[in-house]
Amino acid sequence: MKKWLMLWRSATGLALLCLLPSISVAQAPDKPPTSYSPVVPSETFETTVQRMSAAKAEVMQRQMDLLKERYDLSNTPADGVTMARGKAVQSGVRAKLPDGVTWEMLAEMSPAHIRNQGLWPKGFLPLPHPHHAEGGMVFPQFHIDEIKKQEGRDLTRFDLDYDLPDHFLPAYPPPIYLTTRPDLGDVSQGKVVTIDNYFDLFDGILNPKQIEGLRLLVTPFPQQQFNQTHDRRTLKASRGVTCFDCHVNGHTNSATHLVGDIRPQQFRHRIDTPSLRGVNIQRLFGSQRALKSIEDFTEFEQRAAYFDGDPVIATKKGVNVLERGSQVHFMAEFQALLNFPPAPKLDVFGKLDPAKATEAELRGEKVFSGKARCAECHPAPYYTDNLMHDLKTERFFKPQMVNGRMAAMDGPIKTFPLRGIKDSPPYLHDERLLTLEDTVEFHNLVLGTKLTAQEKADLVAFLLCL
Structure with a gap:
């Protein structure tokens, strides 16, 4: 009986303590960060729908x-180029430049200068x-x-x-x-x-x-x-x-x-x-x-x-x-049965057939394999080296929060095959590059290849053949 009374007094004391203002839930510390999702919702489904809707x-x-x-989100198709079943391929560089800056100017700047001056195009930041x-x-x-x-x-x-x-x-x-x-x-x-x-x-x-x-x-x-x-x-x-x-x-x-x-x-x-x-x-x-x-x-x-x-x-x-x-x-x-789309201008080694390709496409293939350094990660015939590479894009911008996404770095990314690339927009692992022209400008800056306007156009013409 005595033991039971002591337990009762202890429980009563705890209950009274819970009523004191100094122990209010509102003053509890914030929840610590966790890797786990909550298993039990904190509100009813109807409340969640109403709030989020x-x-x-x-x-x-x-x-x-x-x-x-x-x-630039306009619908601007490329002339004479389509995907499967006739859908237009979008043309042109769509990432917007900072005021007063050109792609040629950026290409001459060091990564540190671009980073310190905040000149990295926002369209090249990670996309939330x-x-x-x-x-x-x-x-x-x-x-x-x-x-x-x-x-x-x-x-x-x-x-x-x-x-x-x-x-x-x-x-x-x-x-x-x-x-x-x-x-x-x-x-x-x-x-x-x-x-x-x-x-x-x-x-x-x-x-x-x-x-x-x-x-x-x-x-x-x-x-x-x-x-x-x-x-x-x-x-x-x-x-x-x-x-x-x-x-x-x-x-x-x-x-x-x-x-x-x-x-x-x-x-x-x-x-x-x-x-x-x-x-x-x-x-x-x-x-x-x-x-x-x-x-x-x-x-x-x-x-x-x-x-x-x-x-x-x-x-x-x-x-x-x-x-x-x-x-x-x-x-x-x-x-494993899913094949790439036909590429009628490529030979059995995945290279352009000179009898079928235009002069611009042949020039683009040379740029791809040479000055642009594309082939170092994307060799023929399938245009992948089956490796991962870190482009270290964080060299060009300071960490920043954008619509809930901490843009800090990309890390190592798988080398995706380029066969059939015109049928697979948008580009890069997070869809930040809307066109092949965007992709060429992005890599021109990241790799420091300093391509001319003609070389960029020829390179895109070659990529469209793959």
């Missing part, structure tokens, strides 16, 4: 103001996610519309939209070329491949393992923002996303996301969804992760990238744990 217009306006400050503090997968509207039409699955987010204008994105739907059946040309029949039509399109062309791999690539699985939990970013409970929601038809629609392997949030990089064409000749996967096989990449995407690299939240939301020996193998086997 109300903020959406302001969030998107801030991002659009940034894009307009950085770039449409809402960097929130992140997550975001899809172009044309893809949202097509998937809703075919499957009734809605990829609309109530908190934000995709940001880059459609005319800077790849042709949709992209063609599919198979290494096993080049005689068939485009096997997509002009359609977006989904769970509803994959079997009809590929039965009789693929073997059973490859068909099963394709089925898994077009099957929706839960993802961080698209799932059934109350911390999703869709109004209705979602079946999730598919691999081909980003890598449409084994290519890309330039859907964006944030890398899952960097913390804290402001240092995470925006993702440009790379094409899966030509993965059979690649030895590294992921823009920065240096994964060693397409099987590693496939498994990593499902287990980690889908959930921002957080296995705790993945368990809650329904992570799809693939079986390595069969499912991952089947998915990888199909991906």
Whole structure:
């Protein structure tokens, strides 16, 4: 009895202490930084929808103001150059220069001078996610519309939209070329491949393992923002996303996301969804992760990238744990069939055929292999060295916060193949370069190659042949 009374008095004392003003929650220290996402939401789903929907217009306006400050966003097609199915390739340098500065002037300056004077073009800084503090997968509207039409699955987010204008994105739907059946040309029949039509399109062309791999690539699985939990970013409970929601038809629609392997949030990089064409000749996967096989990449995407690299939240939301020996193998086997688009001006060694190329294209090939130093990382025939390189862009600008993204450095980036490059805008690992002309100017400064205006134009002409 005595022991019970002492416990009662102790509990009562603690309860009274909790009522004292000096112990209020408001005076508690800020929460320490953490690598983990909260498992239990701090507000109801209805409150989250109302709050984030109300903020959406302001969030998107801030991002659009940034894009307009950085770039010329006009629809200005190149003469006589198209992607697949006739979509125009955008022309010209779109990154805006600081007042009173020309590209030729910048090329003569040292990185330290550019950095100290704040002259680095803002369009060459890392590009933030449409809402960097929130992140997550975001899809172009044309893809949202097509998937809703075919499957009734809605990829609309109530908190934000995709940001880059459609005319800077790849042709949709992209063609599919198979290494096993080049005689068939485009096997997509002009359609977006989904769970509803994959079997009809590929039965009789693929073997059973490859068909099963394709089925898994077009099957929706839960993802961080698209799932059934109350911390999703869709109004209705979602079946999730598919691999081909980003890598449409084994290519890309330039859907964006944030890398899952960097913390804290402001240092995470925006993702440009790379094409899966030509993965059979690649030895590294992921823009920065240096994964060693397409099987590693496939498994990593499902287990980690889908959930921002957080296995705790993945368990809650329904992570799809693939079986390595069969499912991952089947998915990888199909991906390895995806071929680059035809390049009629290239010979069997990936070089220009002089009988088919123009004088400007041939001059551009010489610049590519010589003065511009492109071929040191992008050698023929596939125009990749299957390595990673750090361009050390931080030499040119001071660290700065831009729309929630800490622009500090890029680090080592995978050398992407340049075959079919005109079909895969925008460029660099985070979509900051809108055109091939932007890409040439960027590397001219970063590599210090001091190309002339004619050499830059010739180089672009060559890249369009790849």
